[in-house]
Amino acid sequence: MCRTGDSPDPAGAGGRARTAAAFSALLEDSAEELYESAPCGYLSTLMDGTIAKINRTLLDWLGLEREDVVGSMRFTDLLTVGGKLYHETHFAPLLRMQGELRGIALEIRKAGGGRLPVLVSSVVKYGTEGQPLLIRTTVFDASDRRAYEEELLRRRQDAERARAEAERARAEAEEAHRQAEADRLRLADALAVLQQSLLPEILPVVPGVETAVHYHTASPDQLGGDFYDVFPVDGTRWAFFLGDVCGKGPQAAALTSLTRYTLRAAAHHNPVPAAALTTLNTVLHDRYTAGGDPRYCTCVFGILEPGADGSAAVHLASGGHPPAIVLRADGRAELLPTPGGLLVGILPDAPFVTATATLAPGDTILLYTDGLTEARTGPTRDHLYGEDALLAFAADQAPAAPGEVIEALTDLLRGFGDGLDDDTALLALGVPATPSPTGPATNHSR
Amino acid sequence: MTPLNITHRDAATGPVLHVAGELDYDQAAALRRQVEDVGLGPGQCLTLDLAGLEFCDSTGITVLLAAWQHARSAGADIVLAAVPSSLRRVFTIVGLDQVFNLEAGTDASGA
Numbered sequence: 001m002c003r004t005g006d007s008p009d010p011a012g013a014g015g016r017a018r019t020a021a022a023f024s025a026l027l028e029d030s031a032e033e034l035y036e037s038a039p040c041g042y043l044s045t046l047m048d049g050t051i052a053k054i055n056r057t058l059l060d061w062l063g064l065e066r067e068d069v070v071g072s073m074r075f076t077d078l079l080t081v082g083g084k085l086y087h088e089t090h091f092a093p094l095l096r097m098q099g100e101l102r103g104i105a106l107e108i109r110k111a112g113g114g115r116l117p118v119l120v121s122s123v124v125k126y127g128t129e130g131q132p133l134l135i136r137t138t139v140f141d142a143s144d145r146r147a148y149e150e151e152l153l154r155r156r157q158d159a160e161r162a163r164a165e166a167e168r169a170r171a172e173a174e175e176a177h178r179q180a181e182a183d184r185l186r187l188a189d190a191l192a193v194l195q196q197s198l199l200p201e202i203l204p205v206v207p208g209v210e211t212a213v214h215y216h217t218a219s220p221d222q223l224g225g226d227f228y229d230v231f232p233v234d235g236t237r238w239a240f241f242l243g244d245v246c247g248k249g250p251q252a253a254a255l256t257s258l259t260r261y262t263l264r265a266a267a268h269h270n271p272v273p274a275a276a277l278t279t280l281n282t283v284l285h286d287r288y289t290a291g292g293d294p295r296y297c298t299c300v301f302g303i304l305e306p307g308a309d310g311s312a313a314v315h316l317a318s319g320g321h322p323p324a325i326v327l328r329a330d331g332r333a334e335l336l337p338t339p340g341g342l343l344v345g346i347l348p349d350a351p352f353v354t355a356t357a358t359l360a361p362g363d364t365i366l367l368y369t370d371g372l373t374e375a376r377t378g379p380t381r382d383h384l385y386g387e388d389a390l391l392a393f394a395a396d397q398a399p400a401a402p403g404e405v406i407e408a409l410t411d412l413l414r415g416f417g418d419g420l421d422d423d424t425a426l427l428a429l430g431v432p433a434t435p436s437p438t439g440p441a442t443n444h445s446r
Numbered sequence: 447m448t449p450l451n452i453t454h455r456d457a458a459t460g461p462v463l464h465v466a467g468e469l470d471y472d473q474a475a476a477l478r479r480q481v482e483d484v485g486l487g488p489g490q491c492l493t494l495d496l497a498g499l500e501f502c503d504s505t506g507i508t509v510l511l512a513a514w515q516h517a518r519s520a521g522a523d524i525v526l527a528a529v530p531s532s533l534r535r536v537f538t539i540v541g542l543d544q545v546f547n548l549e550a551g552t553d554a555s556g557a
């Protein structure tokens with residue numbers, strides 16, 4: 001590194017000469033000059049704090065003259081109130097105990113007002129007998145360091161403020177989310193209550209007959225358009241119906257409500273299936289279709305009459321509804337044809353025909369809506385389940401009691417997964433294979 | 447899901463709408479608008495060619511019934527042509543065969 005070529009290297013011959021000149025200037029610098037103009041404040045006090053000696057640097061920082069200070073002020077007079085307190089309670093006792101203290105942060109007061117943050121180190125000078133004589137103190141300007149610390153503090157406060165801000169935003173978002181969830185739940189509750197007014201909460205007990213039902217709601221937020229009911233019409237006969245109104249949502253629900261209560265009233269007036277559907281047809285046509293708003297439902301309506309011999313007679317009419325299936329005690333499954341039935345509500349005069357079947361012990365009749373037969377199956381969901389597949393499925397189950405049929409079909413529906421995209425209602429009524437001990441109904445009107 | 451696709455042409459008997467795809471709750475309104483916009487005069491026949499119709503739910507049937515009403519109020523006739531056999535079965539179950547003139551096979555409107 002110390003090549004002696006002709007390069008103007010500062011460490012070369014020229015540089016060395018300049019260093020030597022600087023050294024001699026330092027040597028000429030008197031100890032007194034060094035003391036007075038040092039880059040830090042110097043201060044010597046008696047043991048009671050009276051200032052005995054102070055350098056120019058510190059006087060400049062304080063904005064005071066030497067004669068104001070020496071012999072008339074104490075070290076603590078230079079400090080702020082807080083600094084004085086700290087000096088009394090910590091600084092002085094520690095210094096007396098340890099003989100020295102380093103790097104204590106204090107603030108000194110300037111004559112023109114304002115304060116200067118400083119770092120103070122003190123050491124006690126002892127006499128030959130070990131008695132304390134005086135205190136030597138150095139004072140470093142710590143304003144840069146203080147500024148740095150304040151900047152750090154400010155940044156930390158900024159960060160904390162930002163964190164609090166984020167926390168508040170998060171809390172607000174959570175509150176909004178909670179509110180939305182509460183609204184959604186309230187709406188879902190309201191829909192559930194309405195839905196219950198469209199469907200019986202429980203089916204009545206029909207003596208000598210077992211009943212089972214299942215309702216699949218395609219969307220919990222959407223009122224369904226399928227309906228069913230079972231109710232007594234007199235001491236010996238029971239009416240039941242199941243159907244599907246066109247459309248979805250609140251409009252479908254209004255139609256369902258009108259349909260359900262019209263059928264109930266019609267059945268009490270004249271418990272003949274074709275007559276009940278004719279009444280419903282007139283009501284729906286007058287209410288909707290005649291006014292240019294074609295709406296309709298499909299419906300199977302039946303009257304069940306348990307007989308003394310343990311079988312039950314079923315009278316059935318259908319308006320535009322898929323045929324019911326009867327699962328026979330001998331293991332067969334057959335469609336129960338209800339010919340000529342037209343969608344209920346589209347024409348002012350619609351032909352409905354009552355068909356009759358007998359349920360022997362072990363027979364079960366199944367009513368369903370087309371959510372079941374129009375469920376999409378296959379890997380690409382482009383195939384409809386269909387009536388043939390349902391009839392084959394029923395034949396596999398037969399003979400089966402209503403509860404077993406509904407359970408098997410509920411499993412089937414679950415297996416469709418998202419291929420089942422419509423509401424589906426299932427209603428099964430059957431005569432138990434071993435006759436019920438209660439016998440036919442005599443007094444079960446509600 | 448196949449989107450609904452409706453094309454319109456005029457035959458000697460009257461307007462013909464070819465309805466293809468799936469006619470369900472989400473798409474029925476489009477056919478309803480088309481039917482209402484079709485110009486129909488007394489004695490004409492509105493033909494709905496359903497050869498390409500793959501699916502029709504209860505909302506679709508409502509639209510077909512609205513078309514039937516629309517044709518009758520115009521003093522016109524309506525025909526469902528080229529009804530695929532799967533749909534014919536559904537239409538028969540719901541009794542539409544008693545309301546509409548259902549024509550099977552290819553387009554019978556006499557293009």
